[in-house]
Amino acid sequence: MADKITVGHVHMSGCTGCLVSLADNYGGLLTILDKYADLVYGLTLADVRHIPKMDVALVEGSVCIQDKLSVQEIKETREKAAVVVAVGGCACYGNITRFARGGQQNQPQHESYLPVGDLIKVDVYIPGCAPTPQMIRNVCVMAYLLLKGNKDQQELAKKYLTPLMQLAERGTEACGCDLMYDIVNQGLCMGCGSCAAACPVRAITHEYGKPNVNREMCIKCGACYAQCPRSFFNFDVIPEFEGIMEAIAGALK
Amino acid sequence: MAGELGKYKLCVSARSSDKAILSKSQDGGIVTQLFKFALEEGIIDGAIVAGKGDEPWRPRPFIATTVEELMSASGTKYNISPQVSWIKEATRSYGLDKIGIVGTPCQMQAVRKGQLYPVGLRDVPDCIKLAVGIFCMENFPYQSIVQLVEDHAGMRMDAVKKMEIGKGKFWVYGQRGQVVQLPLKVTHKYEQPGCHVCLDYVANLADVSTGSVGSPDGWSTVFVRTKNGDDIWSKAIAAGCFETKPIEQVKPGLELVTKLATEKISKNQKTVEERAKFGVSKGLRNPYLGPK
Ligand SMILES: Cc1cc2nc3c(=O)[nH]c(=O)nc-3n(C[C@H](O)[C@H](O)[C@H](O)COP(=O)(O)OP(=O)(O)OC[C@H]3O[C@@H](n4cnc5c(N)ncnc54)[C@H](O)[C@@H]3O)c2cc1C
Ligand code: SF4
Ligand code: SF4
Numbered sequence: 001m002a003d004k005i006t007v008g009h010v011h012m013s014g015c016t017g018c019l020v021s022l023a024d025n026y027g028g029l030l031t032i033l034d035k036y037a038d039l040v041y042g043l044t045l046a047d048v049r050h051i052p053k054m055d056v057a058l059v060e061g062s063v064c065i066q067d068k069l070s071v072q073e074i075k076e077t078r079e080k081a082a083v084v085v086a087v088g089g090c091a092c093y094g095n096i097t098r099f100a101r102g103g104q105q106n107q108p109q110h111e112s113y114l115p116v117g118d119l120i121k122v123d124v125y126i127p128g129c130a131p132t133p134q135m136i137r138n139v140c141v142m143a144y145l146l147l148k149g150n151k152d153q154q155e156l157a158k159k160y161l162t163p164l165m166q167l168a169e170r171g172t173e174a175c176g177c178d179l180m181y182d183i184v185n186q187g188l189c190m191g192c193g194s195c196a197a198a199c200p201v202r203a204i205t206h207e208y209g210k211p212n213v214n215r216e217m218c219i220k221c222g223a224c225y226a227q228c229p230r231s232f233f234n235f236d237v238i239p240e241f242e243g244i245m246e247a248i249a250g251a252l253k
Numbered sequence: 254m255a256g257e258l259g260k261y262k263l264c265v266s267a268r269s270s271d272k273a274i275l276s277k278s279q280d281g282g283i284v285t286q287l288f289k290f291a292l293e294e295g296i297i298d299g300a301i302v303a304g305k306g307d308e309p310w311r312p313r314p315f316i317a318t319t320v321e322e323l324m325s326a327s328g329t330k331y332n333i334s335p336q337v338s339w340i341k342e343a344t345r346s347y348g349l350d351k352i353g354i355v356g357t358p359c360q361m362q363a364v365r366k367g368q369l370y371p372v373g374l375r376d377v378p379d380c381i382k383l384a385v386g387i388f389c390m391e392n393f394p395y396q397s398i399v400q401l402v403e404d405h406a407g408m409r410m411d412a413v414k415k416m417e418i419g420k421g422k423f424w425v426y427g428q429r430g431q432v433v434q435l436p437l438k439v440t441h442k443y444e445q446p447g448c449h450v451c452l453d454y455v456a457n458l459a460d461v462s463t464g465s466v467g468s469p470d471g472w473s474t475v476f477v478r479t480k481n482g483d484d485i486w487s488k489a490i491a492a493g494c495f496e497t498k499p500i501e502q503v504k505p506g507l508e509l510v511t512k513l514a515t516e517k518i519s520k521n522q523k524t525v526e527e528r529a530k531f532g533v534s535k536g537l538r539n540p541y542l543g544p545k
């Protein structure tokens with residue numbers, strides 16, 4: 001199909017959990033590859049050695065700055081891809097690799113890992129550890145609509161992706177503390193519980209309706225803040241949930 | 254936004270036709286009755302409701318999978334119950350494929366954001382089968398309610414039978430039959446601050462939303478909003494779950510609902526705007542403009 005977009009999976013220092021999450025769309029993934037996207041790069045999935053030109057690069061993992069090849073590849077990714085999406089907590093915020101201090105065989109000197117956004121400009125964030133299959137699915141469909149859809153679809157995709165682009169602009173640090181700094185301290189928390197539900201390590205409980213983060217447990221994936229309806233709530237998109245959910249389900253049939 | 258009352262297919266005044274539900278519920282027993290029907294019909298496997306917590310009138314969200322459990326959670330608790338905190342566990346620890354959830358308008362917003370942006374909500378988006386919203390002017394921290402009931406109304410928390418906000422007053426009904434009313438002037442300063450930027454009164458994003466305002470005592474105003482909500486509501490009506498009256502034929506009717514919704518939203522919209530210039534050339538965050 002001529003109007004497919006080209007997509008690559010760029011694997012930095014991540015656990016492949018993000019890729020597994022993408023694959024967990026099962027039939028949906030096959031539909032995406034069948035109808036909407038050609039996978040032009042992906043060490044695990046496609047036999048291509050060098051990063052080719054592509055529409056969308058899905059980057060998983062943080063960048064080890066002692067690994068020359070990784071640094072070179074992430075720069076090349078920026079040059080070759082029109083849109084760079086940081087997929088998962090490690091690519092967006094460092095996540096668990098924020099705690100790395102080297103000492104691992106067979107490259108014990110590899111000790112410094114940076115979120116992708118510290119080295120190149122990233123366009124879209126998908127936080128979380130692992131990012132969810134449904135979130136990756138939704139962003140894939142929207143990225144396709146943005147690049148190949150009709151005028152209305154492009155408009156919708158732009159509105160949908162805007163907060164995820166703003167998250168990318170917001171910075172490369174995330175922590176459960178963000179709920180305190182940018183929600184509770186700002187007088188915005190209303191006690192919905194989304195943050196606790198989103199946390200992959202159950203670091204968040206609610207005490208009298210407000211989040212309480214066990215900071216020792218937090219792995220810095222950024223899911224809680226992004227999930228919170230008071231981090232962003234776009235009235236031009238979310239109230240249209242019925243139509244958008246239907247459209248996404250329809251696209252993947 | 255689709256106006257203050259949101260999009261809806263149908264608006265009626267209704268009450269449950271089940272006496273046992275009515276006797277325990279806050280208003281027309283819409284929430285408990287609708288979940289009971291959905292549970293019995295297999296439309297949902299369970300519902301996240303606000304049950305009894307560790308202290309009197311302190312709610313605790315939990316997943317009700319039986320009618321008894323649903324009934325045990327009926328009635329309004331005027332303080333925060335983080336309903337959405339269980340939404341992923343419902344699919345995991347409880348293994349539910351079809352989830353019901355009741356919550357305030359902001360919690361319905363959280364559910365819909367979670368479906369469109371499921372950042373940390375693996376498998377949740379497609380499992381939400383019935384989201385019931387309850388109208389909400391404001392909510393309170395638990396300690397505010399303690400202060401209002403014990404210090405202002407002079408009652409023990411564990412001696413309260415029912416609390417209610419209506420007709421411009423905060424009502425506290427004691428188990429021995431005593432009734433204390435506080436003017437809302439007194440309660441306002443105890444409200445949860447996060448409520449002051451809230452731009453939804455009648456749970457615009459629920460499948461079905463309900464509240465007391467607009468209908469006579471013991472009845473509820475019901476908005477049926479989504480296709481899914483419409484489908485479930487019509488089946489429940491066909492099964493004889495509810496008595497209904499056209500909203501145009503009850504007093505005070507939609508006019509009051511519209512008035513209150515407009516008042517709430519314009520007041521809070523103003524607060525959102527004032528936050529932007531809260532300091533000196535510095536403001537507070539506006540979540541409606543983005544995550545920065
Ligand atoms: C904080 C708050 C403010 C409200 N403000 C208004 C108002 O301004 N105008 C108006 O018309 N109605 C308001 N309501 C709704 C009203 O009080 C009733 O809850 C609603 O009419 C449902 O009554 P029912 O008889 O249909 O439900 P019931 O059968 O009594 O069931 C009520 C359901 O609500 C759940 N619930 C109880 N407390 C909470 C809570 N704190 N958070 C989330 N879920 C809860 C229970 O689990 C139960 O499932 C408010 C409710 C709350 C919780
Ligand atoms: S997700 Fe809900 S409970 Fe958590 S910080 Fe945000 S508003 Fe508060
Ligand atoms: S508290 Fe949980 S969800 Fe939030 S950043 Fe830490 S690990 Fe992630």
Ligand code: SF4
Pocket residue numbers: 190357358359360389390391392445447448449451452453
């Ligand atoms: S006023 Fe708004 S923010 Fe506050 S509890 Fe009600 S719905 Fe939530």
